[in-house]
Amino acid sequence: xxxxxxxxxxxxxxxxxxxxxxxxxxxxxxxxxxxxxxxxxxxxxxxxxxxxxxxxxxxxxxxxxxxxxxxxxxxxxxxxxxxxxxxxxxxxxxxxxxxxxxxxxxxxxxxxxxxxxxxxxxxxxxxxxxxxxxxxxxxxxxxxxxxxxxxxxxxxxxxxxxxxxxxxxxxxxxxxxxxxxxxxxxxxxxxxxxxxxxxxxxxxxxxxxxxxxxxxxxxxxxxxxxxxxxxxxxxxxxxxxxxxxxxxxxxxxxxxxxxxxxxxxxxxxxxxxxxxxxxxxxxxxxxxxxxxxxxxxxxxxxxxxxxxxxxxxxxxxxxxxxxxxxxxxxxxxxxxxxxxxxxxxxxxxxxxxxxxxxxxxxxxxxxxxxxxxxxxxxxxxxxxxxxxxxxxxxxxxxxxxxxxxxxxxxxxxxxxxxxxxxxxxxxxxxxxxxxxxxxxxxxxxxxxxxxxxxxxxxxxxxxxxxxxxxxxxxxxxxxxxxxxxxxxxxxxxxxxxxxxxxxxxxxxxxxxxxxxxxxxxxxxxxxxxxxxxxxxxxxxxxxxxxxxxxxxxxxxxxxxxxxxxxxxxxxxxxxxxxxxxxxxxxxxxxxxxxxxxxxxxxxxxxxxxxxxxxxxxxxxxxxxxxxxxxxxxxxxxxxxxxxxxxxxxxxxxxxxxxxxxxxxxxxxxxxxxxxxx
Numbered sequence: 001x002x003x004x005x006x007x008x009x010x011x012x013x014x015x016x017x018x019x020x021x022x023x024x025x026x027x028x029x030x031x032x033x034x035x036x037x038x039x040x041x042x043x044x045x046x047x048x049x050x051x052x053x054x055x056x057x058x059x060x061x062x063x064x065x066x067x068x069x070x071x072x073x074x075x076x077x078x079x080x081x082x083x084x085x086x087x088x089x090x091x092x093x094x095x096x097x098x099x100x101x102x103x104x105x106x107x108x109x110x111x112x113x114x115x116x117x118x119x120x121x122x123x124x125x126x127x128x129x130x131x132x133x134x135x136x137x138x139x140x141x142x143x144x145x146x147x148x149x150x151x152x153x154x155x156x157x158x159x160x161x162x163x164x165x166x167x168x169x170x171x172x173x174x175x176x177x178x179x180x181x182x183x184x185x186x187x188x189x190x191x192x193x194x195x196x197x198x199x200x201x202x203x204x205x206x207x208x209x210x211x212x213x214x215x216x217x218x219x220x221x222x223x224x225x226x227x228x229x230x231x232x233x234x235x236x237x238x239x240x241x242x243x244x245x246x247x248x249x250x251x252x253x254x255x256x257x258x259x260x261x262x263x264x265x266x267x268x269x270x271x272x273x274x275x276x277x278x279x280x281x282x283x284x285x286x287x288x289x290x291x292x293x294x295x296x297x298x299x300x301x302x303x304x305x306x307x308x309x310x311x312x313x314x315x316x317x318x319x320x321x322x323x324x325x326x327x328x329x330x331x332x333x334x335x336x337x338x339x340x341x342x343x344x345x346x347x348x349x350x351x352x353x354x355x356x357x358x359x360x361x362x363x364x365x366x367x368x369x370x371x372x373x374x375x376x377x378x379x380x381x382x383x384x385x386x387x388x389x390x391x392x393x394x395x396x397x398x399x400x401x402x403x404x405x406x407x408x409x410x411x412x413x414x415x416x417x418x419x420x421x422x423x424x425x426x427x428x429x430x431x432x433x434x435x436x437x438x439x440x441x442x443x444x445x446x447x448x449x450x451x452x453x454x455x456x457x458x459x460x461x462x463x464x465x466x467x468x469x470x471x472x473x474x475x476x477x478x479x480x481x482x483x484x485x486x487x488x489x490x491x492x493x494x495x496x497x498x499x500x501x502x503x504x505x506x507x508x509x510x511x512x513x514x515x516x517x518x519x520x521x522x523x524x525x526x527x528x529x530x531x532x533x534x535x536x537x538x539x540x541x542x543x544x545x546x547x548x549x550x551x552x553x554x555x556x557x558x559x560x561x562x563x564x565x566x567x568x569x570x571x572x573x574x575x576x577x578x579x580x581x582x583x584x585x586x587x588x589x590x591x592x593x594x595x596x597x598x599x600x601x602x603x604x605x606x607x608x609x610x611x612x613x614x615x616x617x618x619x620x621x622x623x624x625x626x627x628x629x630x631x632x633x634x635x636x637x638x639x640x641x642x643x644x645x646x647x648x649x650x651x652x653x654x655x656x657x658x659x660x661x662x663x664x665x666x667x668x669x670x671x672x673x674x675x676x677x
Contacts, residue, residue, distance in 0.1 A: 027204035031261040033322025034404040034412055037423065039106040040163040044399045046418025046439070050585045051339075051346075051395055052104050056113055058346030059380065060104055060392040063097050065347075065550035066381040070097060070388065075153060076123040078137045088139055088146045093389040094120070095152035096308075100392025102156045106163045107399050121156060125168050132175025142182035142189065150176075151191040151248075158198050159400070173199040178207055185218035191248050197259045209259065216256060219249075228252075233268035238279050243289020243306045244386070246272070251313035254320040266320055273317060276310075283355050283513065283521045283528055283670055284340060284662055285332030286310050290352055290367040298519050298640050298671040301354035301367050301376070304341045304387040307333055308394045315401045318414060324463050324487050327414045331465075331526045334398045334415075335441045339663030340530075342391060343378045344589040347550050349391050351375040351383030355521075355662075355670035358533065358561045358637045359609055361554035362540055366636040368627075371617040374543075378666065379552035381545050402436075410459030412489065413448065416440045416504075425458035432456050432496070439583040441526045442594040442661075444508055450500040461491045462504050467511070467525060474503040510572045510597075518643035519671035520565060522576070522597060522659060529597050529659035530668035532590065534559035557667055562608065563601040563657050564641075564650060564673040571677070575600055577656075593660035602675050603651035610636045641673050650675055 044052055055061070063070040069090030072080055075098070080090050098117045105113025124134050135153075139146040154173065161169040177184075177196050184192040193212045200208035220229045227239035228249035239246055253269035256262060280287040280295060286307050287293060288300040311330045318326035341353040350360070352367055352375045362374035375383040403421045404412040411425060417440060422433045433451040440446050448460070464471045466487035473480040473490060484490055492502060508525030515521060522529045536556040543552035567575050577598040584592045612634040618627050641649060654677065662670060 028201040028259065030201065030258050032258045032319045034319050034406060034414070036162070036319065036401065037403050037405055037421070038162045039103060039159055039400055041421050041423050042107060042399060042403055043109075043420045044107055044418070045420060045436075047583070047585060047587050048395070048399060048417045048419060049108070051588065052108055052399070054344075054346040054586075055100075055104050055392060055395065056108065056110055059349070059388065059550075060097075060101050060346070061113060061116070062550070063101075063380075063388060063392070065545075065547060066385070066388045067545045069094055069385065073120070074098070075120040075135065078127075088144065088149050090385075091136060091139065091149035092152055093385040095149050095156070096386065096389030097392055098153060099156040099159070100390075100394075100396055103159050103396035103400060104392065106159065107396055117156065118160075121153075121160065124153070125157075125172050128172060128175065129179075131179040131181065132172070133179050133181050134172060134176045140181055142184075142186075145187050145189055147182045147184055147192060148188040151188070151195060154192075154195040158195060161202075170199060170202045174203055174205060174208070177211060178205075183218060184211070184215040186222060188245060188248060190215055190219040190252065193252050194255050197255060200259065212256070213260075216252065228272070230265065230268050233272040234264075236275075239272070239275055240293055242291050243287060243293055243303060244291075244309050246276075246289075246293060247287075247306060247309035247313045251316045254313075254316045258316075258320050269313075269317060270321070273314065282337075283515065283523075284337040284353075285329065285335075285528075286337040290369045292369075294367075295516075297516050298356050299354060299366055299637065301352040301357075302337070303351060304349055304353060305390040307337045307341060308390040308397065311394065312397055315397065318401065319404070322489065324489055325466055327463055328466050328487070328526070330398065330401070331415055331441065332528075334394060335526050336528045336662040338394045338398075339588040340665060340668070343553070343666065344586075348378040348380055348553055349382060349387060350378060351387050354637070355528075355530070356637055356640075356668065358557050358667055358669065359555070359635055360667060361556065361635070362542070363632060363634045364636060368616070368618045369625075370619055371636075372615045372630060372632055372634045374540075377540070377553060378555060379540070379543060379545070380547075380550045382552075406459060406461065408459065410461065410491070410493075412461040413446075413504075414463060416446050416463070426456055428456075430454065430456045430458075432458070434460075439594070440506075442583050442587060444506050444525070446504040446506070448502040448504075450496045450498065450502075452496065452498050455495050455497050457493075457495045459491050459493045460496075460502060461489045462502065464488050464490060465506060465526065467508075467523075468506045469509070470507050472503075472505040474501075474505070476501055477503075510576055510578075512567065512569050512572050515671045517640045518646070518673060519640050520567075520674045521671050522565070522567075522572070522599065524578075524595075524597075527595070528662040528670060530662045530665045530670040531561055531563065531672075532559075532593075532596070532658040532660045533557050533561050533665070533667040533669070535590065535666055555666060560603065561667070561669050562604045563655070563669070564604050564646065564675040566600040566602055566654060566675050566677040568674070575677070588661075588663050590660065590664050590666070593664040595661060597659040598656045599659055600677055601655055601657045601672075602653070603655070604641055604646065604673060605649045605651065607638060607641050607649070607673075610634075610638050612636065640671065643673070646673055646675060
């Protein structure tokens with residue numbers, strides 16, 4: 001197999017797709033309501049660009065700082081050294097990183113990121129086996145989850161092909177999947193259905209379609225007890241699988257629908273995600289998972305991995321159905337959970353992240369699974385290496401799905417944020433640039449400016465979020481007629497001229513939501529608000545991966561946090577003061593928070609950090625989850641006070657506390673006890 005097309009270097013191929021907009025159709029009809037657009041057409045701006053630049057300068061560009069396996073050659077070698085570990089898992093973790101790094105690089109047009117990720121991709125493509133198999137030789141034997149990492153890595157190849165039309169990728173994936181070297185049906189190996197069907201769409205080769213269908217059928221036969229079988233997803237059975245597994249496999253029903261039109265598989269994924277909402281959705285927009293799906297308790301947490309996987313799955317449902325609710329879900333997770341799980345400079349992250357966490361040091365994990373570990377602290381590698389790999393995918397995937405296309409060369413503004421897109425639109429496929437000017441989610445106004453060399457007719461769809469009750473859409477200052485239904489897309493079909501403007505105004509109102517153990521939270525628009533807690537950061541010099549450039553941190557509260565909110569649904573709008581501050585290019589930090597809420601509250605006596613000399617801990621050994629008691633010096637975030645005794649523990653003085661957007665915090669109380677004023 002030729003490694004490169006004549007006359008073009010690998011670097012040239014990765015740059016040749018700039019601003020190509022909507023490309024020609026794939027060879028296979030799909031049933032998706034919306035389609036993705038090449039990353040080469042989308043340019044993040046404002047706070048979103050700055051966020052991705054911090055990724056480049058932080059862990060995304062320098063994940064070798066997190067140690068093994070990121071400090072190896074990864075997919076550029078046939079097998080990693082015995083001294084540092086064997087098996088498929090290092091290739092999964094590095095695959096996550098390569099995918100996020102490549103997408104960030106394409107979005108930023110950043111040569112450093114694209115070439116760093118491209119080195120490993122080039123090696124994989126250039127070293128196919130005789131039958132077409134790609135990847136490390138020992139993983140060719142399809143046992144355990146040896147083929148799962150391929151599904152992770154190949155997403156980077158899919159993104160690269162969409163951006164550059166790299167001619168090596170589709171033939172290589174076709175040969176790999178038709179090599180007959182794996183059934184792709186066991187455990188997470190079945191996730192290869194996603195790149196298999198993508199390759200089918202590029203080639204029209206029905207052998208790939210049949211392989212995907214056979215793999216899914218066999219997975220359902222082999223694993224009847226998994227929560228992600230077709231039957232169990234369609235049922236009312238409460239899921240308890242591993243969170244990443246549930247999201248990665250659960251989305252496959254929607255993937256299959258996109259390429260086959262089979263409604264049953266789509267309904268299975270829809271119901272699977274409804275069950276997440278019903279049983280496991282946390283206030284920050286991501287399902288609990290430590291590491292299994294756990295529930296909605298105020299101390300339930302999620303892996304940072306699940307932010308990436310949940311939003312990717314919700315994005316698949318958005319493409320398949322065109323329903324605005326899935327865009328709402330993606331925004332909620334990316335504007336709250338995502339920045340809330342990383343240090344503001346993107347040089348450290350959490351493994352487990354929680355709506356209520358008032359301490360984050362090397363012994364503060366309050367979850368039952370591995371309780372007392374440092375998995376909730378902010379470090380380059382705070383636990384298992386999956387999260388340092390996955391964290392790089394979250395915001396690039398958000399940016400990648402901000403703009404979509406409908407089935408008639410129209411544009412869909414699916415997710416809001418500062419950006420621009422250049423695309424070919426309408427029946428005539430004319431080039432047009434749309435500039436999205438906004439400080440959303442910190443502002444209620446989103447402006448789209450049309451830039452075109454000549455009048456152009458196409459459809460522009462904008463989203464009315466489900467939380468917005470009095471939205472307005474203006475076209476050149478004139479209000480769009482008709483009802484704007486919350487949780488829907490509104491399509492504007494017209495001939496646009498240069499400098500035309502479409503303005504979407506989304507009033508945000510305060511909302512009080514209720515949670516277990518008598519807890520309440522305050523939301524406003526897509527943002528959840530958490531108590532501002534002053535932060536005492538201390539470098540943990542005992543962490544072997546801590547360096548001067550990428551420290552491991554122990555984090556402690558430097559201000560009171562033990563408050564009950566003195567508000568209810570009827571008084572919320574009257575008693576809470578909303579304070580707007582300038583939106584800086586870097587708004588996701590405690591000191592730069594663009595919005596503050598001043599909320600009446602009372603201190604709660606005897607609600608303090610728990611100091612324990614021993615903890616009950618769940619852990620995994622020999623493939624089984626077991627429990628045991630362990631001694632040590634542990635300090636843990638406490639549970640909410642018992643509502644039955646809360647009244648007797650309240651301070652007499654009514655205070656006003658400051659809440660800021662969840663994503664601006666590292667320590668926080670988000671689910672509060674509630675008291676009377």
